[in-house]
Structure formats: C-alpha cells, structure tokens
Amino acid sequence: MKLWIDGALRGEPEAYEQLVAQYRGMALAVAYQLLQDAYAAEDVVQEAFTEAFGNLVKLERPEAFPGWFKVIVQRQCYRWLRRKRHTVVPLEELDEAIRADRQDHDPESQTMHKELQQTLRSSIARLPSTMQIVVDLFYFQGYTLQEISEFLGVSISALKKRLFDARVKLKRSVPVRNLASTFNELYEGGKGMLHIMNGDHAASRLRESGIQGDIMVWRELYTYGPVTTDMTGRKARQHRAVVLEDELGIPQKQYLQIEGLEHKLLSLKPEQEIVLWFEHDLYDQTMLSYILYFLSEKNLMNLKLNLLCIDSFPQVEHFRGLGQLTPAQMQTLSGTWHVIQDEEIEAGRELWEAYTSPDVREHERYLKQCSQALPFASAAFQAHLSRLPSQTNGLSIIEQTTLETIMEGIQHAPALFHAVGGKLPVLGMGDLEYWAHLNRMSKGTYALIRMTGAESFPKYNQHEHAFDDATVSVTELGIQVLNGEVDWGSLREDEYWVGGLHVIKGRVCSMI
Numbered sequence: 001m002k003l004w005i006d007g008a009l010r011g012e013p014e015a016y017e018q019l020v021a022q023y024r025g026m027a028l029a030v031a032y033q034l035l036q037d038a039y040a041a042e043d044v045v046q047e048a049f050t051e052a053f054g055n056l057v058k059l060e061r062p063e064a065f066p067g068w069f070k071v072i073v074q075r076q077c078y079r080w081l082r083r084k085r086h087t088v089v090p091l092e093e094l095d096e097a098i099r100a101d102r103q104d105h106d107p108e109s110q111t112m113h114k115e116l117q118q119t120l121r122s123s124i125a126r127l128p129s130t131m132q133i134v135v136d137l138f139y140f141q142g143y144t145l146q147e148i149s150e151f152l153g154v155s156i157s158a159l160k161k162r163l164f165d166a167r168v169k170l171k172r173s174v175p176v177r178n179l180a181s182t183f184n185e186l187y188e189g190g191k192g193m194l195h196i197m198n199g200d201h202a203a204s205r206l207r208e209s210g211i212q213g214d215i216m217v218w219r220e221l222y223t224y225g226p227v228t229t230d231m232t233g234r235k236a237r238q239h240r241a242v243v244l245e246d247e248l249g250i251p252q253k254q255y256l257q258i259e260g261l262e263h264k265l266l267s268l269k270p271e272q273e274i275v276l277w278f279e280h281d282l283y284d285q286t287m288l289s290y291i292l293y294f295l296s297e298k299n300l301m302n303l304k305l306n307l308l309c310i311d312s313f314p315q316v317e318h319f320r321g322l323g324q325l326t327p328a329q330m331q332t333l334s335g336t337w338h339v340i341q342d343e344e345i346e347a348g349r350e351l352w353e354a355y356t357s358p359d360v361r362e363h364e365r366y367l368k369q370c371s372q373a374l375p376f377a378s379a380a381f382q383a384h385l386s387r388l389p390s391q392t393n394g395l396s397i398i399e400q401t402t403l404e405t406i407m408e409g410i411q412h413a414p415a416l417f418h419a420v421g422g423k424l425p426v427l428g429m430g431d432l433e434y435w436a437h438l439n440r441m442s443k444g445t446y447a448l449i450r451m452t453g454a455e456s457f458p459k460y461n462q463h464e465h466a467f468d469d470a471t472v473s474v475t476e477l478g479i480q481v482l483n484g485e486v487d488w489g490s491l492r493e494d495e496y497w498v499g500g501l502h503v504i505k506g507r508v509c510s511m512i
Helices: 002-009 013-035 038-054 062-083 107-125 129-140 145-152 156-173 177-182 200-208 234-248 258-266 282-297 327-333 342-355 360-369 377-385 397-407 413-423 431-442 465-469 476-482
Strands: 193-197 214-217 273-279 304-310 449-452 471-474 495-498 501-504
Touching (some): 062 145, 107 156, 129 156, 145 156, 156 304, 200 327, 258 282, 273 282, 282 342, 397 431, 397 449, 397 471, 431 449
Parallel strands (some): 193 214, 273 304
Antiparallel strands (some): 449 471
C-alpha cells in the first residue's frame, strides 16, 4: 500500500488505479449502506476518491489509508444527503447468491431461482446495517476479513461475530438448506470474549440479548471517595473501603471484591478477548480510564481489546446509559465495537493519572492538553472539575443545581434526584452517590437544606419506606449562599474527595 500511495503522490496513474481497484468495492458498499441509492453511491465514491487523492499529502501514515478513506466516503455521503431533494431510487437486484446448474435452463428452475434471489434479498435487507455491509463485502464481493477490517476499522473477530449472527438470522428466515449452507466461515459466536460493563441492570439486558461470552460487572464508583493512581495498593484501598462504608454504607468486604475482578483480568490467557462497554459520562469515563491504565500497567496488552463507547442510541430520546436499552436493542450493538488503538490506551492512562493526581495543577493541565483519542474524555473531565467548590459561593455544580431545583418547586426527594440527574447527565451520578451529597448539605450548623418526613438519606441496602414521601427544602443560609451573599466554602467544616483532590473545609488541599 505504501508503494501505491507514494506513487500516487508522484502522480503515477498506475498507483491511482491500484488504490481505486483495491478500495472501490468497499467504498461503494459503505456509500450504499448510507444512501440506499446505487447511482448516488457511484457518484459519491468518485467524489471521495477525488478528495482523497487531492489530500494524500495530509496522510501521515500510509497504513491508515483504509480508515482515513472510509471517513471521506462517509463525509461525502452526508453532503449528498443534505442536498438531496428527490425520492430514493429502488434497491437494485442483488447478485445471485446461489447459481443454478449451468445446464439447467428450464422455466420452472429459472422461476425457483428467481424466487430464491428475492428471498435472499429481502432477508438480508432485514439484517441490522452493520451485518448487511459485512455480508455484502465478504460473501458477495469477495473481500477478505483483513481487508474489511482495515477499511471499516473493526476487528476481525468482531467481523466474524457479525457474520455468525447474520447467518443465524438468515437460517431462521430463509427456509432453504442450500442457501443457508453457502454462508460458511462460521465463528464460535464470541464464546472466548469477556464483556466488561458498568452495572448489573445493563449486564442483565446484555445476557438476555443472547450475546456469547462471559459478562463482568465492574463494581466500582471512582467518582466518589478517595482514589489514587495505583488502586491496587493495600493501604490506599483499605482507606477507600473505610470511607465508602462510612459515607455510602457499602460493606468493606463487599467493596474489596473489586480485587477479585482485577485478579480475573490478570488470569486471562493471551488468546482471550475483552470488550469494554461504556458510556460518555464521568462515571463511565473514569472506569474506562482505570481499566485501560490497569491493563497497560500490568503488561496485559497482549490481550485483544475492543471498545464500545456511546452517548446516544436511535429511538432513545434522552440517552443516559446502556441500561435503558432492551435486549433486542443491545443485540444490535453486538460486533459494533472497534479494536482499541495504542493512542486510546495512552489517552486512558493520561486521564486516569490526571484524575487521581493530588495536585490541582495536573487537573488543569490535563484539561488544556488532553488527547482526542477518547472523544468523551474532555467533557467528562470538565464535569469532574465542576464538582469543586466554586469561587463565587463555595458550591459545587451538584450543590448549586440541587438548590436551584428545590427553589423551582421540586422538593420530593426521589423526584429531586431524577431532576438533578437530568440536568447533569454528564456526571452519570447514581442515587447512592447523590444521597451522600445531600447528606453533607443537610448536616451541621451551616446546613443548606432540611429534609422532613424521614430520619436520614438512604445508604446501601438501608432504604427506609418513609423516604419515598420525604421532602427537601432550602434553609435561610442556603438561600443566601445561592444568591451569592455568603461563601459556603468558608463555613463548612467537612472533608471529601473530588478525584485525587482532597477538599477540606471548602478548600482544595493541593500537593505543592
């Protein structure tokens, strides 16, 4: 490929022809998938090649050409869609999947053969789009899995999984033995995979979707309590266990089960494969960054690593997490993950090291220089810093939003959690964590809020029935702080952690 690109840069026609011959079919498949218009796909691909050849000098690494060119094709498709004003041309007939005996030309055989084509065509059209394109490229256009992997930026194992899933679906919908038998190259269906997720509910939905492989729920919440760069250190972890038990009610023994999850990762064999399922919010981004840091720190990079990280899902208007999806929706995500690249691993390390630093300057420096390899990291880190006391009134974004929401009239405690969570979705804050914040706001001489109807805010497995009807109101001091008349940071006497930063009496005790 490097020779072709070098030749194209020198203006050699043969090099252009080689690149076009190699990638035209895949580009057409991608374009058709987006446009559903064969003639428009041809035009778009031609435009994409023109744009690519005009910008080859910007391509730093020749081996990156397949993925780089795919992005250009997609961009040209979106441009076409924006200016499109006519009805889509009907779908072209698919190429024959099974050819009739060359010596058999009787009308009955030809009619049956045509019906078979129609059955195949309609069945493939019902597959998820991610499966359709792989079936097209692999079975009908003859591209190798390696070529498809380079072009789509999807691991070979994930492509095999898509082909496996596609065949399972086609065998159910196409009652023709010969047709089903043409789809070979079966994959074991992900049996060697380990899927790591952030919560039991999402994991349950994933299991119900029928996905193959083991599922591990990573039971940690790095958004609360003290964290250190090396979380495996016994002293630091024990300190964290004590804080989580005291403030959230999580038994130390139960929290320390996280060590068992880490040991399981350490015991994985090189041929095994991991898929990380995470979301865009701070809760997930810190978890993702820690796992990437842990794997690289423990020299486990020989494992096959994949990532699925999303901030939206079709048909879900207000997407907050994978747990919202039905098993059927989860199944459509199967195989859509991508192979984790070195720059993503390094970006995960940088995020974790900055997040756990006790020096506030490292947090500020990261925000200015953070990598774009993990697209949601920057926004999540900004949300992380917004939890520090503001210089205006000493309130964090959680405390500020809580007071504002109560003043808007939402005083029912459970409703308050949902309202504040809806305003601050980038935090990914759970109810247990939120009740701990409210507990701090309601304690001591300088309380900002007052709860009636229940004795205390819930802790882990300690929910009181009376709390369901509890209400929260803002104290006189809370109103003054909210109006900027009083700095709450100068009054409070508690301590807490925001990532690696230790906040004592409203001040960040930064390492100097």
